[in-house]
Amino acid sequence: MASEHGVQSGDANVAILEPRLSRAGISETVLDYVSLTKPKVMVLLLITTVCPMILASAGQVSVTLVLWTLIGGGLISGSASAINCVWDQDIDRLMLRTQNRPIPSDRITPVSAVVFALVIGMLGLGILGLMVNPLAATIALCGHLFYVFVYSMWLKRSTPQNIVIGGAAGAVPPMVGWVAVTADLTLTPWLLFLVIFLWTPPHFWALALNKNEDYRRAKVPMLPVVAGENPTHLQMLCYAVSLVPVSLLLVLSDPRLGLFSFVCMSLLGVTFAYKTYQLRAIALAGANSADKEKKAWDVFGFSLIYLALFFVCLVIDATVI
Numbered sequence: 001m002a003s004e005h006g007v008q009s010g011d012a013n014v015a016i017l018e019p020r021l022s023r024a025g026i027s028e029t030v031l032d033y034v035s036l037t038k039p040k041v042m043v044l045l046l047i048t049t050v051c052p053m054i055l056a057s058a059g060q061v062s063v064t065l066v067l068w069t070l071i072g073g074g075l076i077s078g079s080a081s082a083i084n085c086v087w088d089q090d091i092d093r094l095m096l097r098t099q100n101r102p103i104p105s106d107r108i109t110p111v112s113a114v115v116f117a118l119v120i121g122m123l124g125l126g127i128l129g130l131m132v133n134p135l136a137a138t139i140a141l142c143g144h145l146f147y148v149f150v151y152s153m154w155l156k157r158s159t160p161q162n163i164v165i166g167g168a169a170g171a172v173p174p175m176v177g178w179v180a181v182t183a184d185l186t187l188t189p190w191l192l193f194l195v196i197f198l199w200t201p202p203h204f205w206a207l208a209l210n211k212n213e214d215y216r217r218a219k220v221p222m223l224p225v226v227a228g229e230n231p232t233h234l235q236m237l238c239y240a241v242s243l244v245p246v247s248l249l250l251v252l253s254d255p256r257l258g259l260f261s262f263v264c265m266s267l268l269g270v271t272f273a274y275k276t277y278q279l280r281a282i283a284l285a286g287a288n289s290a291d292k293e294k295k296a297w298d299v300f301g302f303s304l305i306y307l308a309l310f311f312v313c314l315v316i317d318a319t320v321i
Contacts, residue, residue, distance in 0.1 A: 032102035036085050036113055037078030037120075044307060045077050045170065046070050049177035051311035052192055055256055056181040059319035068131035069180040073173060075124025076140045080147045080169070082117035086110045087152050091218035097211055128176075136180045143172030157219075160226040163208075167200030168193075191250040198243050199307060202236035202276055206300035210293050229292070233280035236299070240276040244269035247310070261317040265310060272306045275299045 050070060053061045085092070085103055089110060092098040102108040121144065128137035151166030159165075174192035179185060208215060208222045209232060215222040224232045247265040251257045279295045287295075 029107075032107050033113075033116055035102060036082040036108070036116065037074075038081040038085075039078075041081065042074055042077050044304070045173045046074055047308060048192075048196060048311055049073050049173040049180075051314050052174045052177040052189060053181050055188070055254075055314045055318045056178050058256055059315075061181055065132065065180060068127055069136065069177060072124045072127035072132060072137070073140055073176055075120045075127065076144050077124075077173075079117045079121030079124065080144045082113055082120075083148050084152045086113045086117070087148075088156075091157075091220060094218040095211070095214040097214050128180075132180045133183050135183055136176050139172060139179060140176050143169050143176070146172075157221070160221045160223040162221070163204045163223075164201050167197050167204075170200055171196035188250065188254045191246060191253065194246050195243060195250065195310065196307070198239050198246060199303065201239045202272070203300065203303035203307075205232050205236050206276075206279075206296050206303060208232075209296045210300075229283055230280070233276070233283055237273065237276045237280055240269075240273040243272065256318045257314065258317060261313050264313045268306050268309055268313075272302060275302050 050066055053066055053069065085101060088098075089103045092101050093104040098104065103110055103113055125137055125141055128140055147166070147169035151162065151169055155162040155166050171193040174196065175185065175189045178189035178192070205223055209224050209229065212222075212224050215225050223235065244266065247269055248262065251261045251265060275295075276299055279292070279299050282295055283292055
């Protein structure tokens with residue numbers, strides 16, 4: 001009797017636990033699908049979408065328009081990232097940085113990921129086309145297709161300049177945000193596009209330098225793998241320096257921006273260039289691997305700060321100063 005009672009009690013406990021386990025499993029699956037959209041990358045993309053909206057409207061943009069633009073743009077961005085995860089599943093299995101992603105770790109099937117990507121992509125495109133304007137939807141679609149077909153499926157595995165040309169996809173969000181408000185492409189959104197285009201190589205190569213063995217193992221021809229450290233450092237410095245005149249041209253060409261942006265963007269650009277210079281200098285001086293790795297992470301970390309503050313400056317200058 002005692003044994004039978006124990007079995008019955010155990011069954012009851014399992015019955016109680018099963019719903020909890022099911023809920024936990026659902027939550028983990030949802031998080032896996034969310035991770036396919038690369039939410040950390042998406043946050044930066046959405047920041048670079050909303051700030052130009054505020055600049056274009058001098059702070060008078062409708063909250064509803066902002067929400068629809070961010071939702072639509074976020075879904076399209078997430079769709080492109082999910083397709084990238086499907087296409088790169090073979091190399092993701094080889095790289096320590098990516099081998100725990102849902103597809104290489106067999107938590108989500110490639111077919112399910114493709115269906116998910118298509119559904120959220122079409123939903124995002126519909127939202128931008130119907131709730132924002134057709135031009136914003138068209139530009140977002142072009143960015144999506146460029147990232148998937150030009151960068152992911154062609155450039156990434158074929159040339160060390162992959163991230164340079166492919167960076168154009170990540171530079172599209174400011175144009176989407178601007179067009180969402182103005183329905184027109186003037187000089188300012190093109191200069192914002194150029195800023196992100198020039199920012200992307202030193203940002204990404206700083207990461208690639210410290211993940212060199214990952215890319216070598218996966219046979220991805222990132223510049224540090226193909227050309228080595230010194231040429232990579234030199235190109236990073238050139239791109240970082242070029243950000244200074246482009247950002248100042250942006251300030252001088254847009255009447256909404258003034259001295260505040262001029263000073264802040266000058267300081268940000270010079271600091272970013274100096275940090276990339278320091279990375280090159282310590283490498284040429286024969287620094288050990290640990291010091292070079294530390295400085296590369298410093299460049300990578302500041303690149304994120306640079307981009308966020310750059311776009312925050314636009315908002316402050318257009319609405320407060």
